[in-house]
Amino acid sequence: MAAHQRKHPESKLISLGIGDTSEPIPEVIARAMEQRAHGLSTLKGYTGYGSEQGPKELREGLVKAFYSDLGIDKDEIFISDGAKCDVIRLQLLFGPDVTMAAQDPSYPAYVDTSVLVGQTQGYYPDTQQYGKIVYMKCLPENNFFPDLSKMPRTDTIFFCSPNNPTGATATRKQLEELVAFAKKNGSIIIYDSAYAIYMSDDHPKSIYEIPGAREVAIETSSFSKVAGFTGVRLGWTVVPAELRFQDGSPVIKDFNRVLCTTFNGASNISQAGGLACVSSEGLEAIHKMVGFYKENTRILKETFDSLGFETYGGQNAPYVWIRFPGSQSSWNIFDEILEKADIVTTPGRGFGPGGEGFIRASAFAHREDIIEATQRLKSLYGGKSN
Numbered sequence: 001m002a003a004h005q006r007k008h009p010e011s012k013l014i015s016l017g018i019g020d021t022s023e024p025i026p027e028v029i030a031r032a033m034e035q036r037a038h039g040l041s042t043l044k045g046y047t048g049y050g051s052e053q054g055p056k057e058l059r060e061g062l063v064k065a066f067y068s069d070l071g072i073d074k075d076e077i078f079i080s081d082g083a084k085c086d087v088i089r090l091q092l093l094f095g096p097d098v099t100m101a102a103q104d105p106s107y108p109a110y111v112d113t114s115v116l117v118g119q120t121q122g123y124y125p126d127t128q129q130y131g132k133i134v135y136m137k138c139l140p141e142n143n144f145f146p147d148l149s150k151m152p153r154t155d156t157i158f159f160c161s162p163n164n165p166t167g168a169t170a171t172r173k174q175l176e177e178l179v180a181f182a183k184k185n186g187s188i189i190i191y192d193s194a195y196a197i198y199m200s201d202d203h204p205k206s207i208y209e210i211p212g213a214r215e216v217a218i219e220t221s222s223f224s225k226v227a228g229f230t231g232v233r234l235g236w237t238v239v240p241a242e243l244r245f246q247d248g249s250p251v252i253k254d255f256n257r258v259l260c261t262t263f264n265g266a267s268n269i270s271q272a273g274g275l276a277c278v279s280s281e282g283l284e285a286i287h288k289m290v291g292f293y294k295e296n297t298r299i300l301k302e303t304f305d306s307l308g309f310e311t312y313g314g315q316n317a318p319y320v321w322i323r324f325p326g327s328q329s330s331w332n333i334f335d336e337i338l339e340k341a342d343i344v345t346t347p348g349r350g351f352g353p354g355g356e357g358f359i360r361a362s363a364f365a366h367r368e369d370i371i372e373a374t375q376r377l378k379s380l381y382g383g384k385s386n
């Protein structure tokens, strides 16, 4: 991107690349953080370390906003500085000796953290895979869901729905199958619901909508894409009391220990913002902002569709997943769009070998940039039949 800008200093680059939010945080939420920050300058309002797990009010607020009727207790929720940070803490909890499975393509942090904690064995350039990881191919050909009857047992299964980058959302039936599979094999599912708020249909928003999930699944989530907190930093992880390791010991006890050892709690200012997010006024503001990004997604998807591309996602996640014809590499497609339209996308290959041949377009951008991008894409691909 920087090299392109140096080569073409006159070009106005539009980024539909990284999944970073672009719109300001709703005022009701920013104001709560401002007041909390100011409070820190007063004797009455000053606080230092809080509890590592986060304040009771925020955990209760999350239960009410996102887990009502799902049987989640506030003490099973751990507030954090973001879902990515929780993924590495979870990998630390599991340690180097476990085997893991991850969707391919998927958010790269699952595989990367597995490598970091030493769960993998070697890298195989021919398959572009790390040894010991089970890559669950999730492509249009299998409706973005793996054939579990052909999948080997692993200790952990990372599963993200709605998925980044494909935008695919697992159905209730698919998640029931996944939970049954984990139960049969004694596996733990790490379910990432960072984009659940973007869902337009009635597929499950949380893994705990599936009966029996409390015994097999951890759920991690985030305020990043919910409220524009990518820079503020706030997330949470749910560890149900019933979830046990194979030796019968409760996972929640060990996760609490890992958390308290590696973390001193999320910023008190961020937590004040989080509390405002789960208030009724905050939730209304959040849904409005999510609606804005969803409209961006619709415009992008419609553009690629009208140009004759095969597109996926875009309904339940702020990403459109586009397949390019022939056997073009995703890096070549990325280069072409950057060179000829000054638009940054993300090559599908960055999300795993299964992403080859695709690019991801992110809807996190100002509306005028989305409109401008669609015009440039129409000029670039309008004359071609794809």
Ligand code: PLP
Residues within 6 Å of the ligand: 019, 081, 082, 083, 084, 085, 107, 160, 164, 192, 194, 221, 222, 223, 224, 230, 234, 235
């Ligand atoms: N999970 C998924 C699926 C993501 O796409 C992202 C960020 O793009 C994250 C987690 C990271 O969340 P956080 O900003 O809370 O670390």
